[in-house]
Each structure stands twice: as structure tokens, then as C-alpha cells.
Amino acid sequence: MSYNLKEELKKEDRLSGGHRMCAGCGSPIAVRTILRALNPEDHAVVCSATSCLEVSTFIYPYTAWKDSFIHNAFENAGATISGVETAYKAMKKRGKIDETWKFIAFGGDGGTYDIGFQSLSGAMERGHDMVYVCYDNEAYMNTGIQRSSSTPHFADTTTTPYGSVIPGKLQQKKNLTKIMVSHGIPYVAQTTFIGNLKDMSEKAHKAIYTPGAAFLNVMAPCPRGWRYPSEKLMEVTKAAVETCVWPLYEVVEGKYILSYKPKNKLPVEEYLKLQGRFAHMFKKGNEWMIEQVQQEVDRNWEELLKLCEM
Amino acid sequence: MGIRERLSGNEAVAVAMRQINPDVMGAFPITPSTEIPQYFSTYVDNGQVDTEFIAVESEHSAMSTCIGAQAAGCRAVSATSSCGLCYMTEMLYVAASDRLPITLAVSCRALSGPININNDHSDAMGVRDTGWLMLFAETNQEVYDNYLQAMRIGEAVELPIMICQDGFITSHAIENIELVEDDKVKAFVGEYNPKHYLLNKDEPMAVGAYATPTYYMEAKRQQAQAMIDAKDVIRKVGAEFGEMTGRTYGLIEKYMMDDAEEAIVIIGSSAGTAKAAINELRAEGKKVGLIKIRSFRPFPSEDIAEALKNVKAFAVMDKDDSFNAHCGPIYAEVCAALFSNGVVGPKGINYIYGLGGRDVRIESIKTVYAELDKIVETGCTGETYRYLEVRE
Numbered sequence: 001m002s003y004n005l006k007e008e009l010k011k012e013d014r015l016s017g018g019h020r021m022c023a024g025c026g027s028p029i030a031v032r033t034i035l036r037a038l039n040p041e042d043h044a045v046v047c048s049a050t051s052c053l054e055v056s057t058f059i060y061p062y063t064a065w066k067d068s069f070i071h072n073a074f075e076n077a078g079a080t081i082s083g084v085e086t087a088y089k090a091m092k093k094r095g096k097i098d099e100t101w102k103f104i105a106f107g108g109d110g111g112t113y114d115i116g117f118q119s120l121s122g123a124m125e126r127g128h129d130m131v132y133v134c135y136d137n138e139a140y141m142n143t144g145i146q147r148s149s150s151t152p153h154f155a156d157t158t159t160t161p162y163g164s165v166i167p168g169k170l171q172q173k174k175n176l177t178k179i180m181v182s183h184g185i186p187y188v189a190q191t192t193f194i195g196n197l198k199d200m201s202e203k204a205h206k207a208i209y210t211p212g213a214a215f216l217n218v219m220a221p222c223p224r225g226w227r228y229p230s231e232k233l234m235e236v237t238k239a240a241v242e243t244c245v246w247p248l249y250e251v252v253e254g255k256y257i258l259s260y261k262p263k264n265k266l267p268v269e270e271y272l273k274l275q276g277r278f279a280h281m282f283k284k285g286n287e288w289m290i291e292q293v294q295q296e297v298d299r300n301w302e303e304l305l306k307l308c309e310m
Numbered sequence: 311m312g313i314r315e316r317l318s319g320n321e322a323v324a325v326a327m328r329q330i331n332p333d334v335m336g337a338f339p340i341t342p343s344t345e346i347p348q349y350f351s352t353y354v355d356n357g358q359v360d361t362e363f364i365a366v367e368s369e370h371s372a373m374s375t376c377i378g379a380q381a382a383g384c385r386a387v388s389a390t391s392s393c394g395l396c397y398m399t400e401m402l403y404v405a406a407s408d409r410l411p412i413t414l415a416v417s418c419r420a421l422s423g424p425i426n427i428n429n430d431h432s433d434a435m436g437v438r439d440t441g442w443l444m445l446f447a448e449t450n451q452e453v454y455d456n457y458l459q460a461m462r463i464g465e466a467v468e469l470p471i472m473i474c475q476d477g478f479i480t481s482h483a484i485e486n487i488e489l490v491e492d493d494k495v496k497a498f499v500g501e502y503n504p505k506h507y508l509l510n511k512d513e514p515m516a517v518g519a520y521a522t523p524t525y526y527m528e529a530k531r532q533q534a535q536a537m538i539d540a541k542d543v544i545r546k547v548g549a550e551f552g553e554m555t556g557r558t559y560g561l562i563e564k565y566m567m568d569d570a571e572e573a574i575v576i577i578g579s580s581a582g583t584a585k586a587a588i589n590e591l592r593a594e595g596k597k598v599g600l601i602k603i604r605s606f607r608p609f610p611s612e613d614i615a616e617a618l619k620n621v622k623a624f625a626v627m628d629k630d631d632s633f634n635a636h637c638g639p640i641y642a643e644v645c646a647a648l649f650s651n652g653v654v655g656p657k658g659i660n661y662i663y664g665l666g667g668r669d670v671r672i673e674s675i676k677t678v679y680a681e682l683d684k685i686v687e688t689g690c691t692g693e694t695y696r697y698l699e700v701r702e
Contacts, residue, residue, distance in 0.1 A: 045382070045508050060519035068508040071518035072377055072404055079371035082364065083336060083378025083386070088509060090333040090362045090384055099511050119374065122367030 005196040019064040020056040024230020026220030027053050027135045037204035044102045045084050049077035049111030052142045075115040078123035081105040085128045103130040109150035110140040124183040124213045131207040135220035145225040149174040154289045155277045162280040180215040181251045189250035192219035192237040219246045227276025239271040244301040256307040268294045312488035319453045319480035323415045324349035326457035329495040333384035336364040336375030341427045342477035343417035346389035369394035373401035380410040381517045383507030392419035395433040406441030411464035416474045417481040420666040428667020429477040431629040435639050443471040444607040448581040450485040459547045466543045467536040476579040537608045561610035563602040570599030572682040576627040577603045580670045587675035615651030623657045623685040625678050629664045657691050663698035
């Protein structure tokens with residue numbers, strides 16, 4: 001059956017409203033889209049790393065999660081959900097349960113690219129039947145917009161402020177999706193909010209129903225950290241895709257497949273100009289920064305195209 | 311009648327695990343506890359148990375997987391030592407506050423630095439405030455017996471439990487041991503049927519909430535109550551174990567304390583050395599005795615005060631230092647126990663001993679009693695914070 005957003009939205013939301021995430025934040029949209037990709041009859045245990053998502057959805061005595069949910073700590077969502085998944089295997093073997101359960105972990109880029117990297121790598125390498133979703137908002141937003149290894153080059157954050165000597169973050173963004181591919185897991189994909197959310201929804205379904213470990217990297221902008229008006233969320237993600245800053249692709253059993261190729265690849269300014277964190281790059285004398293970012297984006301894009309042709 | 315065997319302490323733990331057949335083990339190797347997951351993997355790979363073994367990439371993940379598995383509705387176990395225990399410390403707090411009765415075997419070892427692989431208690435003492443139950447063993451037999459009782463105790467009060475033994479001294483030394491028959495072990499330990507768990511299709515559950523100041527303190531108070539309640543549970547399970555095996559356990563063990571005028575308070579394998587010293591001193595007519603702490607968490611405050619109230623002088627032996635320019639952790643707690651129970655007569659001193667595997671001999675213990683003799687004679691303790699047998 002082909003994808004239809006109206007039909008999708010008829011499914012019961014598995015994350016209820018009333019949580020305390022900001023308007024215009026990508027994270028809860030990603031969560032709801034991904035959980036909608038579960039077959040409605042299947043049970044799930046959801047895990048979240050300590051993050052905005054966790055502290056805003058499970059404030060005692062309330063929870064926004066309709067499925068069983070576990071939060072453990074900042075750096076161990078990968079290990080925690082792998083423990084739950086292993087318990088499922090153990091209980092199934094002993095005849096204690098017979099229904100189908102799925103296991104999905106969410107972490108921000110801080111909890112995934114950085115402090116939770118080892119735990120994630122371990123879980124992926126061991127091949128648990130699970131999906132790890134990184135909602136990548138490119139900085140430590142929960143503590144107030146500090147740089148992470150996912151923060152893009154030159155971005156202004158509270159620990160890489162644009163200063164008179166140092167012009168924002170000095171390093172490029174780490175390519176975590178490729179690192180996950182290197183784990184040899186059966187399914188890896190990169191996605192964000194585009195159009196009717198078909199791309200994210202279909203990738204989530206594949207990730208959840210591919211046996212073994214799967215990884216989804218979701219660009220999930222943060223209006224406070226990126227400094228865009230909250231209603232412009234999907235304008236920002238669309239620009240990320242059309243400039244090839246955040247290409248949509250998947251890697252199935254090691255095979256790279258491009259999900260979308262812009263007809264006219266837009267210059268990076270079209271993406272950068274929408275966000276306050278890059279405002280300094282448009283100051284007179286800072287043109288070199290934009291040029292450099294353009295070169296980096298071009299190089300990564302060409303590399304990805306080659307991988308997809310192979 | 312049990313089964314006579316010869317086992318190292320690590321092997322004794324692995325055998326107990328095999329007999330219990332837990333659902334999930336998540337573990338990472340570290341000297342001297344490595345053998346426990348090694349032996350156990352053999353049982354797993356040879357089909358002697360149907361436990362799922364997760365060979366994780368760190369101790370932090372070992373405890374994280376145990377938390378996930380136990381919350382999911384399973385019995386989860388692990389084993390570690392030293393820096394490994396330090397590395398899981400953050401997760402130890404979470405396991406206790408989530409009220410997950412995970413069982414962790416600890417073969418105690420010194421902490422870096424300097425790096426050292428031998429025994430002391432700085433690893434276990436370093437995690438004494440994490441909210442875990444902590445039982446210590448003197449012998450391989452006690453390691454085994456404590457392990458068989460662990461789940462009964464932890465699950466009754468919904469707290470995780472550490473079964474501590476002395477690295478190398480009991481973990482690697484082979485001793486005669488009496489095992490309980492497999493069927494009796496299974497009947498004694500029973501099935502794990504948690505009230506609430508993640509993999510319950512009829513009742514979704516959320517674990518690990520964010521608690522504001524309105525609720526955080528009540529959660530902690532409930533943990534404190536569980537620890538208080540554990541004292542009776544440990545005694546009851548110890549008594550029931552005694553009915554099955556003839557080996558009865560309480561919170562402390564008293565040795566030659568009835569008429570003792572001088573006492574040592576000690577924990578772990580050195581209790582055996584101290585008993586040998588006592589036997590020799592008793593033969594000389596000296597009224598000396600020993601209190602061995604089996605349950606460090608919960609701390610047996612009343613039992614210790616009662617046992618020490620009539621002695622003239624005592625020495626508390628700490629295989630760890632708090633580096634507070636004052637005393638080790640057991641001394642601090644023993645003194646607090648005496649004071650809270652109105653016992654102010656006995657004079658006490660503290661020895662830091664056996665750090666990083668420094669050998670503790672019968673003569674070492676005798677020098678402690680000799681110091682207690684002097685205190686009884688002169689009525690003066692002198693410096694209470696002392697190091698035993700160290701080059702200064």
C-alpha cells in the first residue's frame with residue numbers, strides 16, 4: 001500500500017500531547033512519525049537517553065509515552081535497550097511471552113555522537129534487534145546550546161561563541177551515519193522532515209522491521225539553538241536537503257541508495273541564512289567561511305554520489 | 311547432605327549462577343573477577359543454562375544492560391572488580407533508585423593509582439552510598455552461600471545486591487566447599503515474578519522518571535526504608551538457609567566475644583587470619599574476640615553496639631582509606647553505631663591495613679591486639695588513625 005499521510009495520521013499517536021517540548025522542535029515530530037511506523041498491533045519498548053526529549057516527556061508522576069518506556073542515563077541508551085531486547089529473547093525462550101515486541105532508542109546528538117557513542121557502537125556491533133534513532137539537533141540543547149561533535153563548522157554555540165579571535169566552531173561535523181555503516185549493520189538511513197514525511201516514515205518502518213540492528217539519523221532542528229522562528233522548521237529542513245547539507249539516503253546491507261537528488265542543488269547560503277547560529281558568516285569579511293562550508297558540502301555530496309553509484 | 315567440591319571463589323559464584331540459571335548476564339572482563347563471566351560463558355555455550363549472555367564493551371554498559379533486562383522483567387546478573395565497579399558507579403545509583411534487584415558479584419581489588427590488581431576494599435567502599443545491599447564473605451563457602459541467598463534478599467526489598475569477596479584471596483584460592491544440590495537451589499531461590507515490568511503487554515510501564523523537588527526526596531526515603539527493612543530479611547533468609555544447609559547467617563558473626571575485653575571489627579577474608587590469631591592469644595589466656603561484618607549494607611548498627619558494649623578496647627580494621635585525615639569508612643560507621651546506641655565506654659582505634667594486597671599475617675593481627683593491650687593498661691588511645699605495617 002502506498003504511503004498516505006492522512007491514513008498514517010489515523011493511527012493512534014504513541015506519544016501523547018501535553019508534553020513540554022518547545023513549539024517548532026523537531027524531536028517530538030520525529031518520535032511520533034517513527035512510532036507511527038510500528039504496526040499498530042505490535043508492542044514496543046521505547047528508550048530515551050537523558051535529553052530534552054526525556055526530561056520533557058516523563059516528569060513524575062506523568063508520562064507522555066503510551067508504550068513501555070525506559071530512561072536510564074545520558075550515555076547508555078544503546079546498552080539499555082540492548083538489555084531490554086535481550087530480556088525479550090530470554091523470556092521468549094522460556095515461554096513467558098509470545099507476542100511481538102519492538103525496541104527503539106532515541107538519543108540527541110550529544111547522547112549519540114559523543115557521550116553515548118561507545119554504548120551505541122557496542123549495541124550495533126552486537127547486532128541486537130533494535131533501532132537506534134539519533135534526533136540530531138547539532139548541539140547540547142538541553143544544557144543550553146553547547147557544541148557537540150555534530151555541530152557544523154563555524155556554528156555559534158555557547159561554548160563556541162563567535163568571537164573576535166575564534167569565529168565559532170573550528171571543526172567540521174562528524175559523519176556519524178557513515179560510522180554506523182562501518183558497523184556492518186543491515187540498515188542505516190539518514191532522513192529529516194520533508195513534504196508529507198514519507199521519507200522518514202518509510203525508513204522508520206524498514207528500520208524497525210529489518211531483523212538486527214538499525215540506525216536512523218534524523219536532522220531534528222532546535223528553534224532555540226539554531227535561532228529560527230518556530231513555524232519555519234520545515235523550511236529549514238527542506239533547505240538542508242536542497243543544498244545537500246543533509247542528504248537523504250539509506251544503506252541497505254552495505255549498499256548505498258540515494259533517496260533524493262535535488263534537481264538544482266542550491267548554494268549553502270540558502271540554508272545558512274535561515275538560522276541565527278550562522279548569522280556571523282554573512283558579515284562583511286567573513287565570506288571565506290561560506291566558501292569553505294560550500295566546499296565541504298560539495299566534497300561530501302560528491303563522495304556520497306560515488307558511494308551510491310558503486 | 312550437600313556435594314563436596316573444591317572450588318575457587320570465582321568458580322563458586324559461577325556454579326551458583328549455573329544452579330540459579332538467571333535470565334540475562336551482561337559482563338565485561340576485569341581482573342580478578344574475569345573468571346566469573348568466563349566460567350559462565352562455558353555453561354551458556356554448552357547449554358548447561360539457558361541464560362542470554364551479553365558480552366558488552368564496558369562495565370558501564372554491563373550495568374546498563376542489566377538495568378534494561380531487569381526492568382524488562384528478568385533476573386539480571388553481572389560481575390566486576392576495581393575500576394570496573396567505579397566505571398559502573400553512575401548506573402549503580404540508577405539500579406537502586408529504579409528498585410531493580412540486580413545481583414552483582416564483586417571480587418574486590420584496589421583502585422588505581424598506582425595501578426594494582428590485588429585485594430583491598432577501596433572499590434566496594436567507594437560505592438557504599440549507591441543504595442545497594444552489600445554482603446561480604448570470609449571464605450569461598452561464604453561467597454557461594456551468600457550468592458545463593460542474594461536474590462531472595464534483593465527481590466524481597468526490591469534493591470540490587472552486591473556479593474563481595476576478596477580478590478585473589480578467595481576469588482582465586484581453591485578451598486573445600488559444600489555445594490547445595492541443583493534442585494534444592496532452584497526451590498530455595500524460586501522464580502522471579504516482578505509486580506511491574508516493561509514487557510507486560512497488559513500494563514505498559516515507564517521507568518526512570520525525571521523527579522522534581524516535589525517528589526525526589528520521597529523516592530529516596532522509600533529507598534532508605536527498603537534498606538532498613540532488609541535487616542530482617544537478611545536474618546530470615548540466613549536462618550532459612552541454615553535450616554537447609556546447617557550454615558546459618560546473620561548480619562554479623564561474633565567470634566570469642568562472650569567474655570572478650572578486646573575486640574577487632576573486620577570484614578572479608580582477613581577475618582580468618584584474625585580468628586587464627588585469636589586462637590593463639592586465647593591459648594595464652596588473653597580475652598580477645600572478633601566481630602566480622604557480613605552485611606555492610608544495611609549496616610548492622612545495633613548488633614555491633616550490642617557486641618562491643620562490654621569490651622574495654624577495640625580496633626576497627628579498614629582495607630581502604632577515606633583520605634579524610636581522620637579514619638576509614640568502617641571505623642566511622644562503627645563509632646556512629648556505638649554513639650547512637652549509647653555505648654561510650656570502649657576505647658576505639660582504627661587501622662588502615664592490607665591496601666593493594668599487602669599481606670595480612672597472624673602476626674599482623676597480633677600486633678593490633680598488642681596495641682589494644684597497651685590502651686587497656688594505660689587508658690589512653692593515642693593516635694586513633696593508624697596504618698598497619700607500612701614503611702614511613
